[in-house]
Amino acid sequence: MIEKTDIGDLKGIGEKTKKLFEKINIHTVGDLIRYYPHGYDVYEEAVPVSELEEDKIQTVTGAIYGRVQVSGSSRMQVTTLYVKDITGTLKVIWFRMPFLRNTLSGGGVITLRGRVVRKKTGDLVMEHPEIFYPSAKYEEKLHTLQPVYGLTSGLSNNMVMKAMKQALDGLDLTREILPDSLRLNYGLAEYNYAVRGIHFPEDKEVFYHARERLVFEEFLEFILSIRRLKEKNERLENNYPMQPRPEVETFLKSLPFELTGAQTKVWKEIEKDLGSDKTMSRLVQGDVGSGKTIVAVLALMNAAFNGCQGAMMAPTEVLARQHYENITKMFEDYDIPIKVELLTGSMTAKEKRRAYDRIECGLAKIIIGTHALIQGAVSYDNLGLVITDEQHRFGVKQRETFALKGGEPHVLVMSATPIPRTLAIILYGDLDISVIDELPANRLPIKNCVVDTGYRNTAYNFMKKQIAEGRQCYVICPMVEESETMEAENVTDYTVALQEEMGEQIRVACLHGKMKQAQKDDIMDRFGRNEIQILVSTTVIEVGIDVPNATVMMIENAERFGLAQLHQLRGRVGRGKHQSYCIFMSASKSKETKKRLDILNHSNDGFKIASEDLRLRGPGDLFGIRQSGLMNFKLGDVYQDAKILQMANEAADQLTEEDEEWIRKLPNYENAAEVVL
Ligand code: ADP
Ligand code: MG
Numbered sequence: 001m002i003e004k005t006d007i008g009d010l011k012g013i014g015e016k017t018k019k020l021f022e023k024i025n026i027h028t029v030g031d032l033i034r035y036y037p038h039g040y041d042v043y044e045e046a047v048p049v050s051e052l053e054e055d056k057i058q059t060v061t062g063a064i065y066g067r068v069q070v071s072g073s074s075r076m077q078v079t080t081l082y083v084k085d086i087t088g089t090l091k092v093i094w095f096r097m098p099f100l101r102n103t104l105s106g107g108g109v110i111t112l113r114g115r116v117v118r119k120k121t122g123d124l125v126m127e128h129p130e131i132f133y134p135s136a137k138y139e140e141k142l143h144t145l146q147p148v149y150g151l152t153s154g155l156s157n158n159m160v161m162k163a164m165k166q167a168l169d170g171l172d173l174t175r176e177i178l179p180d181s182l183r184l185n186y187g188l189a190e191y192n193y194a195v196r197g198i199h200f201p202e203d204k205e206v207f208y209h210a211r212e213r214l215v216f217e218e219f220l221e222f223i224l225s226i227r228r229l230k231e232k233n234e235r236l237e238n239n240y241p242m243q244p245r246p247e248v249e250t251f252l253k254s255l256p257f258e259l260t261g262a263q264t265k266v267w268k269e270i271e272k273d274l275g276s277d278k279t280m281s282r283l284v285q286g287d288v289g290s291g292k293t294i295v296a297v298l299a300l301m302n303a304a305f306n307g308c309q310g311a312m313m314a315p316t317e318v319l320a321r322q323h324y325e326n327i328t329k330m331f332e333d334y335d336i337p338i339k340v341e342l343l344t345g346s347m348t349a350k351e352k353r354r355a356y357d358r359i360e361c362g363l364a365k366i367i368i369g370t371h372a373l374i375q376g377a378v379s380y381d382n383l384g385l386v387i388t389d390e391q392h393r394f395g396v397k398q399r400e401t402f403a404l405k406g407g408e409p410h411v412l413v414m415s416a417t418p419i420p421r422t423l424a425i426i427l428y429g430d431l432d433i434s435v436i437d438e439l440p441a442n443r444l445p446i447k448n449c450v451v452d453t454g455y456r457n458t459a460y461n462f463m464k465k466q467i468a469e470g471r472q473c474y475v476i477c478p479m480v481e482e483s484e485t486m487e488a489e490n491v492t493d494y495t496v497a498l499q500e501e502m503g504e505q506i507r508v509a510c511l512h513g514k515m516k517q518a519q520k521d522d523i524m525d526r527f528g529r530n531e532i533q534i535l536v537s538t539t540v541i542e543v544g545i546d547v548p549n550a551t552v553m554m555i556e557n558a559e560r561f562g563l564a565q566l567h568q569l570r571g572r573v574g575r576g577k578h579q580s581y582c583i584f585m586s587a588s589k590s591k592e593t594k595k596r597l598d599i600l601n602h603s604n605d606g607f608k609i610a611s612e613d614l615r616l617r618g619p620g621d622l623f624g625i626r627q628s629g630l631m632n633f634k635l636g637d638v639y640q641d642a643k644i645l646q647m648a649n650e651a652a653d654q655l656t657e658e659d660e661e662w663i664r665k666l667p668n669y670e671n672a673a674e675v676v677l
Pocket of ligand 1 (some may be wrong): 259
């Protein structure tokens with residue numbers, strides 16, 4: 001069997017199963033073995049009932065106590081069982097498994113492994129556990145690591161495991177890609193050992209060793225692809241030399257605020273790049289609220305007044321529209337004669353065609369949009385500058401595609417990803433880096449608090465008071481609608497309940513990703529005009545939205561979010577001159593959760609939060625932890641694996657040209673540029 005073997009050629013994979021694998025982008029055996037587990041189940045020793053901790057997956061062994069009960073509606077049957085050991089009794093529930101009443105009717109000793117949660121009544125309950133009955137069945141699993149794969153409806157973890165075993169057993173040894181000297185130098189595992197070890201590690205040691213090797217390789221491929229871009233950029237002559245323009249200076253002077261020192265410094269760097277003899281490739285890094293947009297607007301204006309087009313791409317329609325509207329309004333207010341165009345996927349075919357025409361003939365000078373900006377249908381007239389906002393939501397490849405829309409235009413990317421400079425230099429190796437490391441002076445630091453759900457009414461009263469003073473609020477919930485298997489707040493029900501609580505004078509609306517675009521735009525518009533005072537939303541609100549009048553951010557089930565994400569969410573407030581507040585509400589009493597949230601409580605600094613988060617998680621402990629989730633490498637995590645990243649960077653310097661050629665031919669190499677930074 002070779003990597004290119006069709007997945008359907010594996011035993012036990014028929015047409016139907018093949019389709020399921022294709023749904024998760026697995027077409028060949030090679031795709032399959034590169035489909036790494038996103039976690040592992042560790043089958044640990046059972047814990048006495050009295051020592052169970054909430055929000056953790058644990059195992060208990062005990063006697064079935066009393067009868068198995070089935071209750072609830074036919075849509076949502078809940079099976080309840082009590083198990084007892086000498087330290088106490090535990091309630092256990094399963095959803096939609098009424099047949100368990102028969103399976104478990106024999107009584108006796110049972111072992112259960114599942115998540116323990118604290119219910120509103122205060123009791124600990126184990127939810128939907130895996131069953132080992134009779135108990136002895138657990139012995140076989142004890143201390144083993146089982147891979148957990150990303151699945152799709154109809155495809156079970158067992159099916160993936162089975163296919164994977166077959167693929168790995170039947171696969172010819174693959175040629176090692178790393179030169180031996182390099183492997184020995186860094187103590188890296190051999191490739192064939194590593195792919196087996198990542199899927200079916202015998203123990204944690206094997207797993208660490210296997211993972212380290214694969215992460216190294218992933219980073220190395222990425223670094224090489226970035227370096228190639230850099231080489232290319234360095235050769236690019238400036239096709240669009242742009243001179244400083246007096247109109248931009250005048251505009252700057254007329255703004256209601258003065259640029260911060262950091263903004264001015266960065267703007268000067270950009271202005272200089274635009275006029276130099278090489279094309280610009282620059283990253284502007286700045287924490288949320290540091291004022292990156294205005295710097296981008298200055299660059300776009302500069303392009304337009306130099307007779308070129310400038311385009312800016314944002315990751316969501318809501319954000320693109322917001323940029324478009326802000327810029328249009330600013331230009332109206334200050335009599336700037338530049339035609340600004342909007343281009344997004346949700347526009348009607350007719351609207352799009354008109355926009356294309358105006359872009360193609362050069363009437364539109366500044367174009368703001370979403371991914372629609374890089375699609376085939378649009379062609380530009382004289383595109384001299386491309387900007388990506390929130391680059392951490394785009395892949396390197398999309399950034400490249402954007403640039404290819406013009407004849408080697410200037411490239412500016414903006415990101416709020418809080419990474420230390422040493423890592424930024426590696427990850428954004430093809431770009432020059434500017435940092436906006438100062439917040440506008442009129443800002444008051446956000447006041448934070450971490451509270452439990454008992455504080456909710458106080459929080460509501462506080463929101464009423466803020467609204468009475470003319471301010472607005474956000475409430476974030478983790479889910480769109482009620483879920484059967486998870487207990488967490490959802491925006492749909494929450495909005496109804498909160499409207500009731502707030503009374504008719506206050507308008508509450510909801511926003512989430514499943515809504516139609518037009519609906520989302522309408523809600524955002526009305527929130528922007530303060531016709532809506534409270535916006536209940538999922539994390540769609542996370543990127544970029546700017547409503548400076550909003551002063552309260554309340555996050556329900558804060559324990560369910562990563563710290564970096566919470567920091568981004570918090571960045572939606574504290575953007576104007578009013579004092580702002582962030583309320584992290586958490587139902588969890590676990591110490592670990594409290595410690596994590598406390599980091600946010602004590603710091604408003606994205607860099608600091610990211611490094612504290614890492615310190616708290618501790619290097620090396622990769623089991624059951626959230627990855628920082630900031631950059632979507634397949635395996636690697638830039639914070640967690642910062643050392644490996646640095647190693648790979650060093651190694652890239654030592655590779656011979658021949659090695660590099662060889663690595664660039666590998667199937668993974670192509671994907672390296674898809675990584676979202
Ligand atoms: P981000 O860096 O997160 O993209 P924005 O560019 O959206 O931040 O800016 C946040 C808010 O700060 C906006 O309302 C913007 O008008 C305002 N702002 C930007 N620069 C300044 C400044 N120098 N002084 C005061 N307010 C500013
Ligand atoms: Mg922004």
